[in-house]
Amino acid sequence: MTKDAIVVGAGPVGLMLAGELRLGGADVAVYEKLPAPSGESRGVGFTRRAAEVFDQRRLLDRFGDVEWAQGHFGGVRIDFGKLEDNHFSVRGIPQFQTEEILESWLRELGVTVHRNHEITGFRQDADDVTVRFAGPDGTGEETARYLVGCDGARSMVRNLAGIDFPGWGATRGMYMADLVGSGVRPRPIGERVEGGMVMAFDLQNGVDRIVIHDENLRPHEDRSTLRFTDIADAWQRMTGESIHRAEVRWISSFTDTTRQASAYRAGRVFLAGDAAHIHMPAGAQGMSVGVQDAVNLGWKLAADIAGWAPEGLLDTYHSERHPVGRMLMRNTRAQTRLYLSGEEMEPLRAVMGELVRIPEVARHLAGIVSGLDVRYDMGAATHPMAGLRLSPDLVLRRAGGGRVRVAELLHEGRPVLVVGGAGAAREEMLRSADGWKDRVDPVVGTWEDEVGGMTPPPAVLLRPDGYIAWAAPGDDSLTESLERWFGRPSAAVRAA
Numbered sequence: 312m313t314k315d316a317i318v319v320g321a322g323p324v325g326l327m328l329a330g331e332l333r334l335g336g337a338d339v340a341v342y343e344k345l346p347a348p349s350g351e352s353r354g355v356g357f358t359r360r361a362a363e364v365f366d367q368r369r370l371l372d373r374f375g376d377v378e379w380a381q382g383h384f385g386g387v388r389i390d391f392g393k394l395e396d397n398h399f400s401v402r403g404i405p406q407f408q409t410e411e412i413l414e415s416w417l418r419e420l421g422v423t424v425h426r427n428h429e430i431t432g433f434r435q436d437a438d439d440v441t442v443r444f445a446g447p448d449g450t451g452e453e454t455a456r457y458l459v460g461c462d463g464a465r466s467m468v469r470n471l472a473g474i475d476f477p478g479w480g481a482t483r484g485m486y487m488a489d490l491v492g493s494g495v496r497p498r499p500i501g502e503r504v505e506g507g508m509v510m511a512f513d514l515q516n517g518v519d520r521i522v523i524h525d526e527n528l529r530p531h532e533d534r535s536t537l538r539f540t541d542i543a544d545a546w547q548r549m550t551g552e553s554i555h556r557a558e559v560r561w562i563s564s565f566t567d568t569t570r571q572a573s574a575y576r577a578g579r580v581f582l583a584g585d586a587a588h589i590h591m592p593a594g595a596q597g598m599s600v601g602v603q604d605a606v607n608l609g610w611k612l613a614a615d616i617a618g619w620a621p622e623g624l625l626d627t628y629h630s631e632r633h634p635v636g637r638m639l640m641r642n643t644r645a646q647t648r649l650y651l652s653g654e655e656m657e658p659l660r661a662v663m664g665e666l667v668r669i670p671e672v673a674r675h676l677a678g679i680v681s682g683l684d685v686r687y688d689m690g691a692a693t694h695p696m697a698g699l700r701l702s703p704d705l706v707l708r709r710a711g712g713g714r715v716r717v718a719e720l721l722h723e724g725r726p727v728l729v730v731g732g733a734g735a736a737r738e739e740m741l742r743s744a745d746g747w748k749d750r751v752d753p754v755v756g757t758w759e760d761e762v763g764g765m766t767p768p769p770a771v772l773l774r775p776d777g778y779i780a781w782a783a784p785g786d787d788s789l790t791e792s793l794e795r796w797f798g799r800p801s802a803a804v805r806a807a
Contacts, residue, residue: 314340314455315616317442319468321345321424323354323406323598324584325461326413328605330368333420334724335613335775340453341422342444344429344462348414351561352405353487354598355514356380359398360682361599363703364606367721367777373412377401382594383500384642384676385649386508387663394674395764396702398681400595402499405515409598430467433458433580440579457612459581461605464570466586472577478570478589478640483651485591486523486542486564493519493557495550501650504549508651518560521546524651537564567591567647571636575604575629583608588636590643593650594680600639603682603776604632610724610775619750619798631687642679687778690795694785696768700777704762710755717777724775726751726797728789731758731769740770743789746800751793772796 316332318325321343332339357365365371380402382389391398414424428446435441440458444451460468469476493511501510501522510522525545539562543555572587584601608628614620649656649663666672678684686698703718707729720727728751730740737755744753751772758767768782772792781792793800 313453314338316340316457316459316612317342317440317453317455318459318461319343319430320461320463320584320586321348321410321414321426322461322463322584322601323409323413324601324605325459326410326417326424327364327602328459328461328583328609329422329424330413330416330420331606331609331724331775332613332616333417333422334368335610335617337613337616339422340455341417341424342428342430342442343424343426346427346447348407348410350407351563352407352489352514353563353565353592354406354409354595355520356400356402356404356595357409357602358400358595358599358680358682360685360700361595361602362401363700363718363777364602366703366718367606368416368724369722370412370416373415374401374404374408378403380499382677382680384663384667384680385593385646386501386503387649387660387667388500389667389673389677389680391677393670394677396674396683397704397763398677398683400681403513403515406598408515430462430471433468433471435579456616457579457581459583459608459612460586461582461584461601463585464568464589466582468580469572469582469586472580472582474577474582475573476570477573479568479644481566481568483524483526483647484528484564484566486521486525486528486537486545486562488521488539488542488554488562489514489560490519490521490554490557491517491560493521493554495519495521495546495552495554506549509546509549519557521554523549525549526651526653534564537562565592567644567651569640569644571633571640575633575636576625581608581612581628587632588639590640591647593643593646596639596643596680596682599682600635603635603685606776607632614750614798617750621794621796621798624796627687635685638679689778689780689792691788692779692781692786692792694768694779694782696765696771696779696782697786699779701767701771701773701779702762702765703777705765705767706759706762707754707756708759710757714759715754715756717773720752720754721773721775721777723752726775726780727773728753729767729771729773730755737770740783740789744793747793747797749801750797 315337379399432443514520583604770783772781
């Protein structure tokens with residue numbers, strides 16, 4: 312066996328997963344069939360929860376001064392500024408920039424991305440997976456304990472694993488182009504026009520991105536035959552503006568095809584990102600959900616590789632993330648109908664516009680598009696906040712002095728036990744967690760203030776992905792939650 316894990320695909324999801332595995336101590340390799348980064352950017356930002364995930368790993372600051380964007384649900388605006396929690400997404404970050412930042416992070420962690428290496432097959436048994444590949448020096452094989460397909464909608468790993476990809480085929484298509492000197496009027500969240508919808512916004516450094524949905528156009532599945540004149544003609548027909556003389560940087564098309572893998576795991580093979588779920592682009596949710604797939608799976612695989620994972624931990628990847636993917640499919644299909652249908656949808660748009668002015672409705676829809684609504688089943692943990700993410704912006708004042716944000720506590724990708732209060736109760740919690748100090752970091756302190764309407768529990772056990780596994784007062788057994796997520800205590804403590 313030459314590697315602990317092999318990740319196929321060097322997009323944002325594969326790179327993020329490789330970093331998570333490495334933080335957990337795993338020896339990981341990334342295989343990518345392209346000889347060099349494409350420089351293309353289907354995604355141009357990420358949701359609030361993805362931003363929090365990057366913040367938890369010291370990555371958000373690498374994006375520089377980001378532009379925080381208001382949100383919408385299928386074109387119906389949601390006033391994020393009136394909500395307690397911060398749902399603002401990040402806009403204007405091309406996907407290639409995200410990939411550059413993540414690959415730089417991997418280099419620092421000592422992970423190699425093997426480009427121009429295409430997976431051609433694999434075989435797995437009870438102990439490992441042997442991957443066949445074709446590279447610049449010919450064909451070869453490498454064996455690892457686990458294989459993860461982050462290789463996109465047409466995933467070779469998914470196909471070779473025999474995992475079904477059911478869903479709905481394309482019923483409508485959209486054009487996309489990145490242009491310089493187009494002179495188009497900004498339409499940042501889209502504008503209804505006769506016959507469809509058009510969108511235009513400043514992408515980066517004078518490059519405008521335009522998106523077109525023409526109700527009369529059939530889905531354009533074969534991008535190799537797409538010409539810019541097709542896009543420019545459609546834009547002029549729908550807006551009256553000519554972009555024919557603009558400098559073209561990139562053109563593409565996409566459809567509303569919506570599919571989800573029936574299983575995210577087949578033995579020692581896992582799927583994440585577009586290999587597991589595809590849908591019509593809506594608010595940068597696709598890449599963002601994929602990055603969260605990676606952060607959910609990474610620490611669990613690393614725990615198994617390190618030898619301390621409890622029984623069944625790897626199965627929680629599917630049980631936690633498959634429902635999130637299913638809800639993603641539902642909400643993007645709903646948004647597509649609301650956003651792209653014709654005049655017959657206007658009464659529903661008007662009703663939705665009234666509903667989002669109700670705070671509870673606005674919070675619900677905002678949570679869907681921001682990713683802050685995810686909640687996992689934490690078993691015996693019944694605290695009202697169990698299973699939710701703990702805001703990375705919460706500040707803890709350490710018992711020994713100094714202030715630290717939750718995001719900083721999670722920088723190393725390790726579980727964290729925050730213990731508040733004083734006296735015997737605090738000491739008892741610390742003693743209870745002593746058997747896990749090789750893998751769970753105890754921190755003593757008190758919270759300064761609530762953030763976004765979130766008042767943190769005095770004591771809380773955080774998984775490496777930032778979700779609350781146990782909290783007090785409320786949940787009874789700290790040791791039960793420690794064992795459920797982080798395995799048995801160390802041998803030395805058990806012997807004592």
